[in-house]
Amino acid sequence: MKKIGILTSGGDCQGLNSAIRGVGKALYEQFGDNVEIYGLVDGYHGLIEGEYKLMSPRDFSGILTIGGTILGTSRQPFKRMRDVDENNVDKVEKMKKTYKKLGLDCIVVLGGNGTHKTANLLSEEGLNVIGLPKTIDNDIWGTDMTFGFYSALNVATDVIDRIHTTATSHGRVFIVEVMGHKVGWLTLYAGIAGGADVILLPEIPYNIDSVIGELERRTKSGKKFSIIAVAEGAVSQEEAGLKKKEFKARRAAMTQPSISYRIADEIKEKYEHEIRVCVPGHFQRGGSPCPYDRVFTTRLGTSAAQLIAREKYGYMVALQKNEIVPVPLSEVAGKLKVVTPDCNEVITAKQMGICFGD
Numbered sequence: 173m174k175k176i177g178i179l180t181s182g183g184d185c186q187g188l189n190s191a192i193r194g195v196g197k198a199l200y201e202q203f204g205d206n207v208e209i210y211g212l213v214d215g216y217h218g219l220i221e222g223e224y225k226l227m228s229p230r231d232f233s234g235i236l237t238i239g240g241t242i243l244g245t246s247r248q249p250f251k252r253m254r255d256v257d258e259n260n261v262d263k264v265e266k267m268k269k270t271y272k273k274l275g276l277d278c279i280v281v282l283g284g285n286g287t288h289k290t291a292n293l294l295s296e297e298g299l300n301v302i303g304l305p306k307t308i309d310n311d312i313w314g315t316d317m318t319f320g321f322y323s324a325l326n327v328a329t330d331v332i333d334r335i336h337t338t339a340t341s342h343g344r345v346f347i348v349e350v351m352g353h354k355v356g357w358l359t360l361y362a363g364i365a366g367g368a369d370v371i372l373l374p375e376i377p378y379n380i381d382s383v384i385g386e387l388e389r390r391t392k393s394g395k396k397f398s399i400i401a402v403a404e405g406a407v408s409q410e411e412a413g414l415k416k417k418e419f420k421a422r423r424a425a426m427t428q429p430s431i432s433y434r435i436a437d438e439i440k441e442k443y444e445h446e447i448r449v450c451v452p453g454h455f456q457r458g459g460s461p462c463p464y465d466r467v468f469t470t471r472l473g474t475s476a477a478q479l480i481a482r483e484k485y486g487y488m489v490a491l492q493k494n495e496i497v498p499v500p501l502s503e504v505a506g507k508l509k510v511v512t513p514d515c516n517e518v519i520t521a522k523q524m525g526i527c528f529g530d
């Protein structure tokens with residue numbers, strides 16, 4: 173009998189349930205009645221606290237199109253994993269205990285960067301682990317794509333499309349703030365797909381005068397509106413030169429609710445125009461996965477089941493050149509896949525005349 177644990181960890185996104193389904197159905201196909209799948213509740217929390225439920229094939233049906241995660245999720249920071257409780261036991265030891273108590277052969281973790289750091293730690297501690305790359309940010313090293321990204325991109329692009337109609341009707345400048353944490357992939361893609369005039373990313377620090385110069389240039393050429401796609405992690409050139417501590421202090425002192433509002437204020441100081449900010453926030457992570465993510469998560473899930481059948485553990489299943497390949501967790505952990513200023517998409521955007529504020 174194979175005993176497999178499965179958990180979803182970190183921020184939710186579209187495609188988690190279709191990935192769970194992919195893993196589950198492929199395991200039942202592979203092992204028939206000779207597999208037990210245990211759903212760990214709320215991510216690593218379930219493994220730490222021993223909260224789980226034995227799943228049945230029925231649990232994996234009817235969830236392909238459903239957003240969120242049927243297992244629940246939570247953020248369990250990697251840096252807290254060695255914190256001890258009142259009995260002097262740390263979270264890693266507790267997770268090992270649950271794993272042993274259930275007699276698991278492997279645990280499948282669906283998550284982003286933090287999740288994969290912990291997955292690697294558990295693997296180093298002797299547990300059999302397989303990871304699936306999940307995040308709307310598409311910032312996991314070792315995979316060309318993460319699931320959730322294209323679904324969130326659809327939402328973010330739709331927001332920019334809809335904002336376009338009001339921007340053109342009223343002749344306004346609109347700033348749309350896109351998620352992505354400290355990387356700009358989602359903003360870059362949504363900005364290009366939505367026809368933004370300016371795209372501001374964490375990886376390409378902006379100079380406000382360059383942004384204003386672009387807005388003025390558009391005004392002079394007869395354009396009454398402009399759309400600025402801003403990554404939630406965007407930074408100015410001045411901020412990029414600060415030490416980490418100074419940067420944190422600067423941001424803590426910021427009076428605006430987010431970077432987009434600050435940029436709006438900075439623009440207003442020198443450029444007279446009606447300007448509005450739109451922050452779609454968690455809308456971007458909600459709802460049904462797009463067809464790409466349904467197919468992608470099904471491919472990832474079935475590949476994870478194949479690795480389990482071959483007893484090949486300690487890997488994240490990744491997309492490379494349209495093939496699903498195993499990448500060692502030790503290579504993935506602790507690295508971030510960021511936008512590079514000379515990447516194809518940035519060059520394409522620049523060739524279209526999109527301003528990056530640099």
Ligand code: F6P
Pocket residue numbers: 183284307308309351352353354404457
């Ligand atoms: O990592 C996914 C993500 O949506 C980021 O884009 C964003 O910065 C973060 O999660 C928001 O986290 P939370 O849902 O905890 O507010």
